[in-house]
Amino acid sequence: MNIREYISRNEERFLEDLFALIRIPSVSAKSEHKPDMQRCAEHWRDHLLQVGAQKAEVFQTPGNPVVYAERIIDPKTKTILVYAHYDVMPPEPLELWKSDPFEPVIRDGHIWARGADDDKGQGMIQVKGFETAMALGLVQCNVKFLFEGEEEIGSTNLEAFCEAHKEMLAADVILVSDTSMVSAETPSLTTGLRGLAYWEVEVTGPNRDLHSGHFGGAVANPINELCKLIAGVVDENGRITIPHFYDDVVPLSDEERAMIAQVPFSEEKYRQALDIDAVFGEAGYSTLERNSCRPSFDVCGIWGGYTGEGAKTVLPSKAYAKVSTRLVASQDHAKISQMFVDYIASVAPKHIKVKVTPLHGGEAYLCPIDLPAYKAAEEACAIAFGKRPLAVRRGGSIPIIATFEKVLGLKTVLMGFGLESNAIHSPNENLPLDIFRKGIESVAEFYRIYK
Amino acid sequence: MNIREYISRNEERFLEDLFALIRIPSVSAKSEHKPDMQRCAEHWRDHLLQVGAQKAEVFQTPGNPVVYAERIIDPKTKTILVYAHYDVMPPEPLELWKSDPFEPVIRDGHIWARGADDDKGQGMIQVKGFETAMALGLVQCNVKFLFEGEEEIGSTNLEAFCEAHKEMLAADVILVSDTSMVSAETPSLTTGLRGLAYWEVEVTGPNRDLHSGHFGGAVANPINELCKLIAGVVDENGRITIPHFYDDVVPLSDEERAMIAQVPFSEEKYRQALDIDAVFGEAGYSTLERNSCRPSFDVCGIWGGYTGEGAKTVLPSKAYAKVSTRLVASQDHAKISQMFVDYIASVAPKHIKVKVTPLHGGEAYLCPIDLPAYKAAEEACAIAFGKRPLAVRRGGSIPIIATFEKVLGLKTVLMGFGLESNAIHSPNENLPLDIFRKGIESVAEFYRIYK
The missing domain is CATH 3.30.70.360 (Alpha-Beta Plaits)
Structure with missing residues (x-):
């Protein structure tokens, strides 16, 4: 059985597993959801054990718990550290949602729920990619998982956690699915964050x-x-x-600006999608430069x-x-x-x-595109999406990525599968089923390639 | 029995009558209080009949009801039209109130409640002044009452009501207690409104x-x-x-500015009372000019x-x-x-x-200080407060006053007894008991003097 077949045969179960996770309203910005944070962490712990981790543990912090799990293939080989977050943004304003933010539904080929993309959907893509590669005997490296519950409120306690568990978290590179692609037709990997x-x-x-x-x-x-x-x-x-x-x-170089100009982009469509008559931003820069490099x-x-x-x-x-x-x-x-x-x-x-x-x-972050793990991710996505992904900078922030570099001395490969239309942080957050499948395939291919 | 004695003997009942009125949460800005508006109007109607009106009626409008009542002494003599409003401002933010805004209490010699001053307290001063003068046989003119329930939301329906009932409302002058004095020590009458x-x-x-x-x-x-x-x-x-x-x-004349400069005012005390380090307003004008004439x-x-x-x-x-x-x-x-x-x-x-x-x-409003009713009000206040009141312009707005002039052709005498510290429109609105007594005395004296 190949990767694509495995994913297809197990898709219904994969979705059930994601839905169970989404139903826990783990909103980190509101103290009333404190018990949900613990519940969500335990849920991930149990699930990681089910899909192939040898051990998994919930660590308490002064804030929300951290989940750690691992699958050690061979202590002498390379190690991937997978990071994700299980906390989500507040769902307000509630009146603008077409369905309950914490009761996921499939409608028009999309999953609709708070966290469908950011970052329960993408976290599940990582875990199901790992499960698939494990089931097919393709994993050639050690895999560690680090899932936190405070990303949306600044990852307050993760830096101290990393400092205290440097040995446990030791790895060669970090893999994260918490960013977006240029579009479904133009896959891309994120090389910069604000x-x-x-x-x-x-x-x-x-x-x-x-x-x-x-x-x-x-x-x-x-x-x-x-x-x-x-x-x-x-x-x-x-x-x-x-x-x-x-x-x-650091000023944008002419070379970078030329690369950005290659990204397919229609300002007219952008304006239409947002229903605005004009864009506004820093004079002398294009929209794509403004929203990622400035x-x-x-x-x-x-x-x-x-x-x-x-x-x-x-x-x-x-x-x-x-x-x-x-x-x-x-x-x-x-x-x-x-x-x-x-x-x-x-x-x-x-x-x-x-x-x-x-x-x-x-802090902001930049990833070198000659990193072996970056090259493996590029190849994996090319197989799943049928197109070599572009290397682009993005405007969002994942502050912890810069912290990983500082504390653990590790670069991160940002293998994200989101789309702008997924409406993360907004009402009616969603994830296309097709992206869910291709994301899982990309991650499984990554494990097949990377060693 | 003289006016002061009558007020003293009946004070407890006067307060009970005011409290019963305040307990009806007649907040015109919120549609949920619609039934309270009707209840409040009926309450005034019944009370006006008790204190000496020969007839009283609640008139429906497209908005909140209007209360009309009258005591005709002699159709050939002068007529006073007393205007007040029974609606109050929303009490929010509720957490800043020291006691329930709609359950009046007496504390430190003040009545504390939403509407204690604006305009249930002052409206009750008018009615109890009338009751007192009636009880002592001092009233020498016809008296009409016009109480509305939309003053705080712009008196939307009162202009049409006046247009439709010009004959019923015919009078020589309008008397209103809905403004404030310079201070308890410096009584004043308002001659201008913004x-x-x-x-x-x-x-x-x-x-x-x-x-x-x-x-x-x-x-x-x-x-x-x-x-x-x-x-x-x-x-x-x-x-x-x-x-x-x-x-x-119209630019402020040197004469007006000289009058304003005579009003006792300490900017330092003003700043201290508000806990601000500096005042701010239009360059070239004093604080008292800024808050009333500009x-x-x-x-x-x-x-x-x-x-x-x-x-x-x-x-x-x-x-x-x-x-x-x-x-x-x-x-x-x-x-x-x-x-x-x-x-x-x-x-x-x-x-x-x-x-x-x-x-x-x-619209803004200006009252001439040689009007007979103005002179009667001045004399009445001088007796009650022991000091001749200053004529001053004030910064607040009672838009309907300008409308009365336009529709009924009547000037209004603004015989208001509020103090800045009464905190109208704010949490902990209040009215000193001493002002309540002197206000009633002033109104009773007005009826004794005016003919």
């Missing part, structure tokens, strides 16, 4: 909500002031105005004052925003984090109080 | 929430853009930048994106704000309302869609 810095900004005006008629015009309004602070961060050319923000950014500044959330029905006239006491920047290779997230804190302190006017709290951050 | 225009702004970016890593930097973020739009409305000198916004504002622009509420616990990275599809301006005499609110809609349309960039919905508005 870093991240994230803050909460709290602006305080008067010590209580005031009547806007009695005080309006005489007392600074914290929402107006928050808007001014935010508006000041990005100029009309889409450039971030914080002094020294771009100092450490930093960005986004407000992720804002709130303050009266937001209910009707027209309440109030000059509120407080206004809040959650703001983030995506960083690119060579920008230090801790340095940028402090830079923003200092910048806001320097521009905040005397008539308000501003508190900036860094929430999390992570 | 107007209002209020809008909801909706900014749409992409057609769904996006992953800020995959799209950030390449697609305009509706929150960033909303902040830019709002930040652009007021410049660094506190001036509203909308073209022609100030065209119709227009203002305040964001009353803002929301969009992820506002829950933790750090969700998202580029949201939508952002919203509720924004308002306070207007001053001679600015037309409808004209200003359209001006803002046109301004936002003219400055909104192509990469977002912006919808501006006018929610409500009202």
Whole structure:
């Protein structure tokens, strides 16, 4: 039996296994889901034992548990460390979902659920690829699994875990499915990731909500002031105005820009898909450069004052925003984090109080394309997708990838199978069944090739 | 028995009557309180009949009911039309209240509850002043009562009601207690009110929430853009930048500015009371001028994106704000309302869609201080408070006052007894008992004097 046949014969069971995982609402951003995190970790542990791990364990951390499992073929041969995360983003706004985010369904050839792609679907692709290769006797290297439950909230405790378990985690390279491809027709492997810095900004005006008629015009309004602070961060050319923000950014080479220009991309289709009349970003860069190779500044959330029905006239006491920047290779997230804190302190006017709290951050990452594991992944995907994958940088962040390099001294191959239309982090997250199958095939082929 | 004695002997009952009224949560901004509006109107109707009205009726409107009552002494003598509103502002944020907003308590010599001042407390001052004067046989004019339930949401249906009942509402002057005094030690009567225009702004970016890593930097973020739009409305000198916004504002005369300068005011105490390090407003004007005689622009509420616990990275599809301006005499609110809609349309960039919905508005108002009813009110307050009240302009808006002038051809005397510390529209709204007593005395004296 070959790889494709094995996957086809077992597909129904593979989906059942994924659905059981998805049904555990492991939302790491909300403390009410704490018990679900433990349950999800135990679920993975048991499943990894079922598919071929010799041992598997749930490790407690100060946050959510870490799952470790391994299959040692031969202590003298090479070792792959597979990383995934079992936590998911909050499903809100719930009213926009067409079906329950935690009750997966198959509709129009897609799996619909929170985590269908990020990262339960892709994590399951890794595990079922391993199962397939194991079942067919193709695995030629040792395989270790490291699954965490805090990726969506900054992998707070994983660095310390890696520091404490360096020997257990020793490997030659890391393999991760948590990124996306250019498209279903244009498979690609991710060679770069953006870093991240994230803050909460709290602006305080008067010590209580005031009547806007009695005080309006005489007392600074914290929402107006928050808007001014935010508006000041990005100029009309889409450039971030914080002094020294771009100092450490390595400029894009002409060669890189030429490669990016080869990626099939229609700005018109992009605009149509998002229903926008125009794109907006840093002057002098293309859309594909802006969303992967250049930093960005986004407000992720804002709130303050009266937001209910009707027209309440109030000059509120407080206004809040959650703001983030995506960083690119060579920008230090801790340095940028402090830079923003200092910048806001320097521009905040005397008539308000501003508190900036860094929430999390992570470094950017670059992968060399001559790495043996990268070449094996490239060949494996070429077989499964019928096309050699492009090497591209992506705009998302997986901060832990840079941490692995720092702590474990390992490069990571980002063998991700997501699509933009999978709507990760959004309502109606999904994964095409065809991608699920081809992903599993790619991973199984990887084990066949890599030694 | 004199006025003061009557009030003292009946104080306990007066408070019970006020408390019964406050316990009806007549929040006009929320549709869930619809049944409470009807209940509150009926409560006033029954109470007005108890205290001396010969007839009283609840009139249905397309919105909340209107209460009308009257005591005709002599069809040939003068008539006072007393206006009040029985609706209150939403009590949110509830967690900041020290006691239930709809279960009034007396603590430290104050009544604490939503509506304790605005306008159930002040409305009750009017009614108990009338009761007192009636009981002592002092009323020398006809008295009509017009109580509405939509003042906090723009008095939407009262203009049509006035148009339809001009004869029933015919009077010589209108008397209203819905404003505040300079302080308990410096009684004052309000001679000017600001107007209002209020809008909801909706900014749409992409057609769904996006992953800020995959799209950030390449697609305009509706929150960033909303902040830019709002930040652009007021410049660094506190001036509203909308073209022609100030065209119709009558400049403050040197005489008026000299009067305002006589009002006792300590900026240091003002700052301390609000816990702010500096005031902010239009350059070239004092705090008292800014909050009563000059227009203002305040964001009353803002929301969009992820506002829950933790750090969700998202580029949201939508952002919203509720924004308002306070207007001053001679600015037309409808004209200003359209001006803002046109301004936002003219400055909104192509990469977002912006919808501006006018929610409500009202004209500013000025009262001549040689009006006989004004003079009677001045004398009455001087007796109750032991000091002649100052004539001052105030920053709040009672849009219906300008409508009364337009539709009924009547001037209004604003005999208000509020204090800034009463925290109307805010958590822990309250009314000092001493003000409740002196207010009732002032109104009873007014009836004794006015003929």
